[in-house]
Amino acid sequence: MVLEKIRELIADKIDCEPGTITEETKFSDLGIDSLDVTELVMSIEDEFNIELEIDASMVAVSDLIKAVESKIK
Amino acid sequence: MIKSPICDMLKIKYPIFQGGMAWIADGKLAAAVSNGGGLGIISAMNAGADYLKGQIDIARSLTDKPFGVNIMLMSPYADEVAEIVVSERVPVVTTGAGNPSKYMQSWLEAGITVIPVVASVAMAKRVERSGAAAVIAEGEESGGHIGELTTMAIVPQVCDAVSIPVIAAGGIADGRGVAASFMLGAAGVQLGTRFLVAKECSVHQNYKEMVLKANDISTVVTGKRFGWNTCRSIKNNFTRNFSKEEYAPDATAEKIALLGVGALRLAAVEGDKQNGCFLAGQISGLVNKEQTAAEIIKEIFDEAEALLKGANSWVK
Incomplete structure (x- = not known):
């Protein structure tokens, strides 16, 4: 569920097929830089009604999923 | 006399900050800028708590005016310098190169005014939510670490997105830049390169000469x-x-x-x-004389005031 929502938000942001995004996908492979990650995190926060920490270790979709799951569980 | 909400918030005469330049912005320069009526800022750079404590002591021995500390969040010593600003009761903290949210709570509890440097609207909104009192929107014209947006583009967009005051930075060296920043919606400005050549700045003379000699494409x-x-x-x-x-x-x-x-x-x-x-910033070509920090500030604001007063001449 979390993966699907994140996929959807990323796909909407960079205009790609959600199906091409997996947990292993790195932001750098999608051309998403640190400023884009901040924006992405903010839309995820709105979507799940949570607050996340952003740091330099957030490099792949799986990192985002982990961060979200730790907040909603 | 140019006044903005930033002057009241920080108890400074002119709404101008001196950028927290690593290896350059020490206690002596910060004190000179604060004595000149602006907000002097000490760079904590990539150094430990002892260095910063020493520079805070120097600044305090030279001024009784408010000053700030800039914390580079990528520094390996960020945790310890984040504690020193609390124990030393530094009035203002600016942050660069990252997201300060991890330290925000302890700084706010200590009564510190936190003003992060941001390079995008999303970052500005985030730090406003965490309790920042203002933000510094810095364009890529500036020297040092930069983002992608220009000052002309980022300042009005950040002003529209947040309700806290915005300080414009990047590409500002004189009264024209200050007047333009106010027109973009900023409530203050931050200058680095112009203060680098201040007489009170202890940077190596060769550095000052490089800046003084530089032109638009340097x-x-x-x-x-x-x-x-x-x-x-x-x-x-x-x-x-x-x-x-x-x-x-x-x-x-x-x-x-x-x-x-x-x-x-x-x-x-x-x-x-x-x-x-x-x-050094793109405006190095505009920086062509050494003056005291107080002279720099006065000259810039006299010029900005004259320009803003004359702005009406464009409206027919």
């Missing part, structure tokens, strides 16, 4: 390829080598990271014109 951006350390500095042997290595077919992020190690110190302390990295 600076270059390096570090863009790997994205994590994009910096503007004055073109020299160091930047030419860096660019060559950065775009070499066998370049890796790790290899490139090593190229910059120690280069700021070589520039600021040793004045090594060949191998140092002389961070």
Whole structure:
């Protein structure tokens, strides 16, 4: 569920097929830089009604999923 | 007399900050700027708590006016300097190179006014939510670490997105830049390069000469390829080598990271014109004389005031 929502938000942001995004996908492979990650995190926060920490270790979709799951569980 | 909400918030006469330039913005320069009516800022740079404590003591011995500390969040010592600003009751903290949210709570509890440097609207909204009192929207015209947006583009967009005051930074060196910043919606300005040549600035004389000699096309951006350390500095042997290595077919992020190690110190302390990295903004060409910090501030605001008073002449 979390993966699907994140996929959807990323796909909407960079205009790609959600199906091409997996947990292993790195932001750098999608051309998403640190400023884009901040924006992405903010839309995820709105979507799940949570607050996340952003740091330099957030490099792949799986990192985002982990961060979200730790907040909603 | 130009006044803005920033003056009341920080108890300063002029709404101007001196940028927290690593290896340059020490306690002596910060005190001179604060005595001149602006907000002097000490750079905590990549140094530990002892260095910062020493510089705070120097600033306090030279001024009773408010001053700030700039914390580079990528610094390996960020945790310990974040504690020192609390125990020393530093009135203002500005942050750069990252997201300050991890420290925000302890700073706010200590009564510190936190003003992060932001390079995008999303970042500005985030820090406003965490309790920032204002933000510094910095365009890529500035020296040192930079984002992608220009000052002309980022300042009005950040002003529209947040309800806290916005300080404009990047590409401002004189009264024209200050007047324009106010027109973009800013409530204050931050200048680095112009204060670098202040008489009270202890940076190596060769560094000042490089800035004074520089013209409009003297600076270059390096570090863009790997994205994590994009910096503007004055073109020299160091930047030419860096660019060559950065775009070499066998370049890796790790290899490139090593190229910059120690280069700021070589520039600021040793004045090594060949191998140092002389961070400076695009407006270096406008900076052509050494003055005291107080003279710089007064000249800039006299000019800005005259310009803003004359702005009506455009409206027919």
